[in-house]
Amino acid sequence: ETGVTQSPTHLIKTRGQQVTLRCSSQSGHNTVSWYQQALGQGPQFIFQYYREEENGRGNFPPRFSGLQFPNYSSELNVNALELDDSALYLCASSQMGRSYGYTFGSGTRLTVV
Amino acid sequence: GENVEQHPSTLSVQEGDSAVIKCTYSDSASNYFPWYKQELGKRPQLIIDIRSNVGEKKDQRIAVTLNKTAKHFSLHITETQPEDSAVYFCAASVWGADGLTFGKGTHLIIQP
Numbered sequence: 656e657t658g659v660t661q662s663p664t665h666l667i668k669t670r671g672q673q674v675t676l677r678c679s680s681q682s683g684h685n686t687v688s689w690y691q692q693a694l695g696q697g698p699q700f701i702f703q704y705y706r707e708e709e710n711g712r713g714n715f716p717p718r719f720s721g722l723q724f725p726n727y728s729s730e731l732n733v734n735a736l737e738l739d740d741s742a743l744y745l746c747a748s749s750q751m752g753r754s755y756g757y758t759f760g761s762g763t764r765l766t767v768v
Numbered sequence: 769g770e771n772v773e774q775h776p777s778t779l780s781v782q783e784g785d786s787a788v789i790k791c792t793y794s795d796s797a798s799n800y801f802p803w804y805k806q807e808l809g810k811r812p813q814l815i816i817d818i819r820s821n822v823g824e825k826k827d828q829r830i831a832v833t834l835n836k837t838a839k840h841f842s843l844h845i846t847e848t849q850p851e852d853s854a855v856y857f858c859a860a861s862v863w864g865a866d867g868l869t870f871g872k873g874t875h876l877i878i879q880p
Binding site: 688690695696697698699700701702703710711713714745747751755756757758759760761762 | 817
């Protein structure tokens with residue numbers, strides 16, 4: 656059974672640029688959610704994808720967008736990067752309709768300069 | 769939306785003693801309450817979870833209790849060991865309808 660994998664592990668971007676982060680869900684999982692974790696804080700829910708559609712969203716502006724692919728992998732896109740977007744971005748997968756629990760990936764550390 | 773409060777922010781206990789971390793939530797529709805352990809620079813790891821149709825769940829040295837009426841749930845760790853030192857997060861969600869809302873975390877320090 657493979658776990659949740661995220662790429663890249665680290666990234667440095669300039670304010671105003673755009674970034675795409677990637678996540679492969681755990682084998683057998685059909686749902687992917689994304690979280691932003693600032694230093695010293697708890698993860699904040701960005702959005703969740705189930706069957707390639709967004710089915711829940713936290714308090715994040717539209718410049719945070721995502722996709723889920725038929726193989727259940729997912730992308731998080733952030734446009735017009737701001738300094739405050741610097742954080743650890745975590746992806747979590749789950750199996751809606753079958754079992755409970757989210758499995759987290761190791762995250763992508765994004766630094767905006 | 770859901771709001772989760774977690775206390776204390778830091779907890780220091782002697783090795784072998786028990787540790788208790790408490791959380792409250794605001795949305796009575798929430799029905800899934802996991803606890804995660806996060807070591808420095810690593811991913812959150814699920815250590816135990818509870819659903820709203822259960823009042824208590826235990827797994828070896830770890831237990832979670834849920835009081836739906838008062839909207840609070842607690843993590844209990846007995847016979848603490850040095851490897852229990854980490855940041856612990858509680859979370860709540862309406863399973864299947866939304867993501868997890870996390871508390872701010874508790875830094876647990878086990879003193880030798």
